[in-house]
């Protein structure tokens with residue numbers, strides 16, 4: 001897993017609530033048996049007219065050239081619905097390192113963290129401040145300090161992340177390595193609880 | 195202080211609590227399917243690791259299988275490769291697979307309970323969010339991502355922070371024409387599509403106690419649609435009677451031991467919940483959704499909210515976006531609206547009781563001529579039972595074809611899709627944009643309301659059609 005410490009970047013504002021994982025990556029793209037290449041189908045049906053890559057929808061933010069950056073900012077309840085980790089893979093594969101919202105669905109949050117994408121939960125008011133900024137503005141997310149800053153105005157907020165997940169993210173460790181190291185303890189647990 | 199049923203089961207499965215971090219939670223049963231497992235198998239192989247407890251895993255092919263001609267090779271090459279990959283992986287790693295053609299094959303959340311694999315007090319996970327279904331048996335069951343599938347492969351554990359607990363009490367008797375699907379759609383409409391995020395929900399009260407196991411499963415199934423980690427219902431005589439005698443249920447002396455354990459699984463009288471919600475069962479009416487998330491639901495006789503009733507500007511924008519997608523106008527009533535498609539199926543409503551309900555309405559009648567139907571049993575066993583009870587004849591006489599088991603139009607991964615712009619009255623669990631096919635307009639209902647639409651070609655109040 002990629003590590004992440006601090007990032008300053010422009011951002012892509014997605015002012016839509018309840019973005020479900022069917023929108024992030026529609027089911028017809030779930031036939032793959034590997035994790036690569038999902039980025040080109042991220043938000044597929046919002047991005048293209050009739051599934052046609054030559055017909056990008058002008059009103060969708062990923063198609064608006066003025067917006068760019070490694071940070072996606074979305075309205076509340078991002079990532080609800082299906083548990084498909086393909087959603088996190090497509091966001092990561094597209095190039096996003098951070099997703100900001102005022103509220104994340106549980107499974108998506110875990111999936112993102114397990115793939116080196118940092119979900120940053122901010123207050124509704126702060127989210128509105130971000131949305132009020134123009135395409136040139138940048139955000140700085142500092143994982144060590146757990147802060148997110150709108151660089152233009154200096155407005156800043158701290159965000160929560162559990163200490164274990166933070167360490168994993170800072171160092172690029174994943175849970176599977178940790179669990180593999182616990183096998184004996186787990187076998188002992190099985191015996192004791194039988 | 196007393197404990198909730200959730201606490202009792204959770205605490206018993208914690209191998210270790212990481213300081214300032216999640217708990218390492220032991221998993222009793224792991225269910226897998228073709229769509230969310232291949233990357234986990236290849237991940238584990240890349241690490242050079244073995245599956246830790248392959249005997250605690252059960253696999254089936256459901257999401258991406260055709261619902262016609264299942265005896266033939268799958269025509270779509272990508273789908274075929276995915277299903278074949280599951281077969282190879284299960285063989286290689288010693289996992290029991292109920293694949294296409296197997297008598298136990300079916301939607302993962304239908305077969306677990308019907309085979310007696312799902313039992314009270316267990317922890318159960320699956321790379322599918324509707325794993326919450328199994329909570330109807332008094333187990334902790336929740337959906338996980340593929341990285342977590344790999345974790346369970348590697349260690350039979352996942353890392354999870356303990357959620358908060360919510361109890362929803364539903365007291366009293368439900369109206370005639372109202373079924374468990376309406377109860378859960380009513381709850382989600384009340385508390386919104388994100389209202390239970392961060393919580394595990396216990397459903398309690400006399401209205402829940404009165405429900406059959408299959409009806410309870412429908413309720414727990416949709417817990418995830420309000421954001422909950424899962425739903426749980428304490429086991430009782432109804433639960434034990436359902437499990438007894440099923441292929442993987444405990445037998446003889448072991449049954450007695452297990453039964454004694456299960457009887458300890460209830461929430462103590464003095465246990466505390468973070469949130470409690472009380473609902474009067476008599477208030478619940480047949481429900482239908484009008485928007486693009488399951489929280490956008492109303493009584494079938496009600497009308498879509500007006501723009502003025504929504505104050506938050508972002509919410510207003512989203513509401514307008516949803517209505518535009520659905521082709522509806524604020525304030526409009528839905529009763530009598532024509533529909534072009536009816537889907538009866540999915541892990542929410544594809545069990546034998548659902549088919550009995552539908553059959554009871556359409557018996558001796560003809561389907562509305564222009565309505566297209568997708569009627570898909572949840573498992574091979576359900577399909578067999580439909581025939582054993584002669585329900586297939588009732589459907590055939592009504593001009594309705596019954597398909598073979600699978601997820602089908604619930605997620606539109608195979609060819610069972612709803613055409614763009616058309617309405618689909620659906621017994622499934624998600625009305626997201628494009629869920630049933632690009633541009634498809636899904637309206638979630640109970641099997642009874644779906645049966646009514648099948649006959650009338652319109653959104654109808656089933657209560658006016660009952661004797």
Ligand code: SF4
Nearest residue numbers: 324540541601604605
């Ligand atoms: S029926 Fe639908 S919700 Fe249920 S497991 Fe299949 S795809 Fe998921």
